[in-house]
Amino acid sequence: MLALDIRDLKKTYKNGVQALKGVSLQVERGDFFALLGPNGAGKSTLIGIISSLVNPSAGQVTICGHDLSSDRAQAMASIGLVPQEVNFNQFERPLDIVSHQAGYYGIPRKLALERAEHYLRQLALWDKHDKPSRTLSGGMKRRLMIARAMVNQPELLILDEPTAGVDIEIRRSMWTFLNEINRQGTTVILTTHYLEEAENMCRNVAIIDHGNIVENTDIKTLLAKLDVETFVLDLRHPVEQVPQSDGIHFHLRDATTLEVSLPKERSLNTLFAALAEHGIEVLSMRNKSNRLEELFMRLVENEQETAA
Amino acid sequence: MNRSYVNWIGYRTLMRKELMRILRIWGQTIVPPAITMSLYFIIFGNLIGRRIGEMGGFDYMQFIVPGLVMMSVIQNSYGNMVSSFFGAKFGRHIEELLISPLPNWIILLGYLSGSVTRGLMVGIVVTVVALFFTEIHVHNWPVTISVVLLTAIVFGLAGMVNAIFAQKFDDIAIIPTFVLTPLTYLGGVFYSVSLLPPVWQNISSGNPILYMVNAFRYGMLGISDVPLVTSYLIIIGFIFLLGGVCLWLLHKGTGLRS
Numbered sequence: 001m002l003a004l005d006i007r008d009l010k011k012t013y014k015n016g017v018q019a020l021k022g023v024s025l026q027v028e029r030g031d032f033f034a035l036l037g038p039n040g041a042g043k044s045t046l047i048g049i050i051s052s053l054v055n056p057s058a059g060q061v062t063i064c065g066h067d068l069s070s071d072r073a074q075a076m077a078s079i080g081l082v083p084q085e086v087n088f089n090q091f092e093r094p095l096d097i098v099s100h101q102a103g104y105y106g107i108p109r110k111l112a113l114e115r116a117e118h119y120l121r122q123l124a125l126w127d128k129h130d131k132p133s134r135t136l137s138g139g140m141k142r143r144l145m146i147a148r149a150m151v152n153q154p155e156l157l158i159l160d161e162p163t164a165g166v167d168i169e170i171r172r173s174m175w176t177f178l179n180e181i182n183r184q185g186t187t188v189i190l191t192t193h194y195l196e197e198a199e200n201m202c203r204n205v206a207i208i209d210h211g212n213i214v215e216n217t218d219i220k221t222l223l224a225k226l227d228v229e230t231f232v233l234d235l236r237h238p239v240e241q242v243p244q245s246d247g248i249h250f251h252l253r254d255a256t257t258l259e260v261s262l263p264k265e266r267s268l269n270t271l272f273a274a275l276a277e278h279g280i281e282v283l284s285m286r287n288k289s290n291r292l293e294e295l296f297m298r299l300v301e302n303e304q305e306t307a308a
Numbered sequence: 309m310n311r312s313y314v315n316w317i318g319y320r321t322l323m324r325k326e327l328m329r330i331l332r333i334w335g336q337t338i339v340p341p342a343i344t345m346s347l348y349f350i351i352f353g354n355l356i357g358r359r360i361g362e363m364g365g366f367d368y369m370q371f372i373v374p375g376l377v378m379m380s381v382i383q384n385s386y387g388n389m390v391s392s393f394f395g396a397k398f399g400r401h402i403e404e405l406l407i408s409p410l411p412n413w414i415i416l417l418g419y420l421s422g423s424v425t426r427g428l429m430v431g432i433v434v435t436v437v438a439l440f441f442t443e444i445h446v447h448n449w450p451v452t453i454s455v456v457l458l459t460a461i462v463f464g465l466a467g468m469v470n471a472i473f474a475q476k477f478d479d480i481a482i483i484p485t486f487v488l489t490p491l492t493y494l495g496g497v498f499y500s501v502s503l504l505p506p507v508w509q510n511i512s513s514g515n516p517i518l519y520m521v522n523a524f525r526y527g528m529l530g531i532s533d534v535p536l537v538t539s540y541l542i543i544i545g546f547i548f549l550l551g552g553v554c555l556w557l558l559h560k561g562t563g564l565r566s
Contacts, residue, residue: 013566045566051407054566073311073409081407087400096328103321104408106314112321148404 001065003029003156003187004050009059011045011211019045021211022059027204029064029155032182033189034198034219037208043191044084046208047160051081064155077105080149082159086141088148090134094125097133098148105152112151119147123177139170146174156187163194175201199223230288231271233258236281245274259288318410319418326422329392330429337388337426338433341380345434348376349441352498364500364531369442373435374525375497378459380434382492382517383484385427385460389467390480393419397471402564412558416468416551423464424457431456444528451536452527458543459520463488465550472554472563491517496525501533516542 004027011020019042027033037043048054050061052072061068066075088097095116102112120126123143128136133144142162149157159178163171171194179201182188192198198205198219205222207215215222238255248271249261258280262271275282330337349369357368364371396402405415438444446452466483474480495517501509512518513534523539526532532539558564 048566052565053403053406055561073314073411076407077314077409079407083403085400087403089396089399089401091332096325100321100325101404101408103324104318104405104410106317106409108317109321 001029002062003027003031003064004189005060005062006046006050007060007062009046009049009061010057011042011049011054012057019211020049020056020059023208023211023213025206025213025216027156027187027189029187030182030185031187031204032178032202033187034202034205035189035191035208036195036198036205037191041209042211043208044160047081047083047158047191050158051079052076077152078155080152080154080157082142082145082149082157082162084160084164086145088133088141088144090132092133093130094120094133094136094144094147095129097144098151101148102151107152115151115153116147119150120144123147124173139166142166143170143174146177150181154186156189157181158189160191161193162190163192163197171197227264228261229264230259230261231285232288233260233275233285234283236283239278239280243274243278243280245270245277248274314409315411315414318408319414319421322405322410322415322418323421323425326388326392326419327425330388330422330426337384338429341384341430342433342437345376345380346437346440348372349438353441364529366529366531367442370444370529371500371525372498373438373442373444374528375495375521377431377434377438378456378521378524379492379497381427381431381456381460382463382520383488384430385423386463386467386470386484386488388426389419389423389464390471390474390484392422393468393471394474394477394480397474397564398477406564412555416554416558419468420461420464423467424460427460427463428456431460446528447530448527450527452524455520455523455527455539455543458540458547459524462520462543462546462550465547465554468554469550469557472557475563491515494518495521496533497521516546519543 004025006023006025009020009023010018012018023042023046025046035043035046045054049056050063050068052068052075061075063075064078066078068075092100095113098116098120099109099112102115103109107115117126117129120129123146125136125140125143125147128140133141136144146159146162149159157178162178163174166174175197178188178190190198190202202219204218205215206213232253235256235258239252239258240255242250242252243258244250247263247266251259251261253259260271262268272282349372353369353372357372360368362368362371393402396405435444470480470483494512495515496512501512501518504512519534519539519542522532522534523536523543526536526539
């Protein structure tokens with residue numbers, strides 16, 4: 001059964017901007033799904049329509065079997081939303097913010113308070129539960145929005161760049177939390193600019209650009225499309241001339257840093273054999289960029305060329 | 309879960325949140341009207357009123373009490389709705405409600421209950437302040453209570469319309485300053501319209517606040533410049549009109565949904 005079923009969704013704003021040009025997307029229940037795309041691609045509009053904050057121009061959205069236009073209340077009862085920007089009353093206390101949200105979903109006060117405490121503790125915010133929320137740090141505010149979104153125990157949790165601008169420790173604790181709730185059965189849809197995050201956590205991915213879905217597949221299949229991988233090598237001794245080898249592309253960044261583009265059909269052994277042949281000693285190596293990031297850039301660039 | 313139950317819990321939560329807001333900022337919501345009205349009682353009622361003498365068969369202080377109570381109810385029920393709803397819109401926490409399963413009429417009812425509550429709280433505070441200056445006898449309790457309640461609803465709804473269309477804080481100050489205050493002052497708070505020349509009496513009859521103030525004055529003192537039935541019809545008519553407009557705007561998502 002699908003957690004989210006979007007058919008031919010279109011959105012044209014009053015100023016004439018066509019944000020979505022007929023998006024169709026299906027997300028299975030229990031999935032951990034990444035929705036990627038450059039700024040202005042239509043991600044936020046898509047999330048806005050799913051969460052009923054944006055009215056669609058055409059198309060159909062079904063959330064956990066409930067049609068958004070004809071069965072809005074049930075559809076909305078099935079989702080939790082963590083928006084990109086802080087949207088809670090910063091004069092209220094975290095406990096009130098989370099427990100009030102539970103009340104809007106028909107959860108009685110006693111249970112609402114229990115659940116609010118549970119999620120605030122899980123997200124390491126309980127010691128701040130009675131402080132004005134404006135005094136929380138940026139990372140805490142994001143975790144508070146996750147606690148708020150979870151309080152109705154949604155079947156589908158949508159997070160719009162939840163880890164943007166938070167430090168790595170908090171980001172990792174969020175990953176652990178999200179993995180745990182996904183393991184317990186909550187479907188998670190995530191938009192992020194950290195493609196490493198999508199690669200590590202998500203099973204399926206859709207890439208949206210210029211209001212169209214340009215790729216929709218599982219992460220493994222997508223990564224298999226990467227035909228060239230680029231590595232950065234730190235060298236022990238400076239080299240003056242760029243080495244030459246059949247099928248491998250070398251680029252000298254500086255005297256002790258070499259960039260290598262290796263086609264997928266060539267093994268790393270071939271690379272090291274070529275380096276040894278030129279007497280180059282490698283101290284360390286790393287990917288130039290995240291693999292998904294490389295694919296993402298190519299897909300988006302292709303789309304831009306097609307559009308031009 | 310039963311829809312009616314969800315709506316009931318949602319309404320109670322929204323009402324609770326609004327009440328907490330009113331009490332959290334009591335220095336802005338309850339105290340200023342008490343101080344302002346005390347000044348009105350001292351200046352208009354006590355100092356100037358002694359020279360005016362009687363109006364409508366009552367001493368001037370007693371005559372202005374219903375008008376001043378009603379003025380504070382009008383201003384505060386309107387002010388609470390417009391500041392709370394626009395604040396939620398401006399801070400984007402209105403989205404907490406827009407993404408919830410609650411229907412628009414519950415959202416409207418929740419905010420409206422908050423604004424009526426503040427209007428009535430301030431009305432009671434002003435009445436208590438008035439007791440320091442004069443004696444108050446209520447002529448007709450059902451009329452007094454129903455008129456003050458219905459009037460608070462009218463101006464709560466009007467505040468919602470203002471808040472929905474407002475895009476910046478200036479927009480929520482324009483209507484109270486340029487429409488509400490003049491209409492209130494010209495609505496017979498401080499005088500009986502029977503004192504006006506016929507032309508101005510006719511012009512005043514187009515002011516809906518005149519009917520509300522006079523209906524309330526009838527409830528408290530037993531005197532009115534306008535028929536009570538006409539007042540009720542106008543007040544209830546405005547409730548249906550503004551309530552319909554609010555629900556239609558919420559349904560369309562005007563100023564709230566893209």
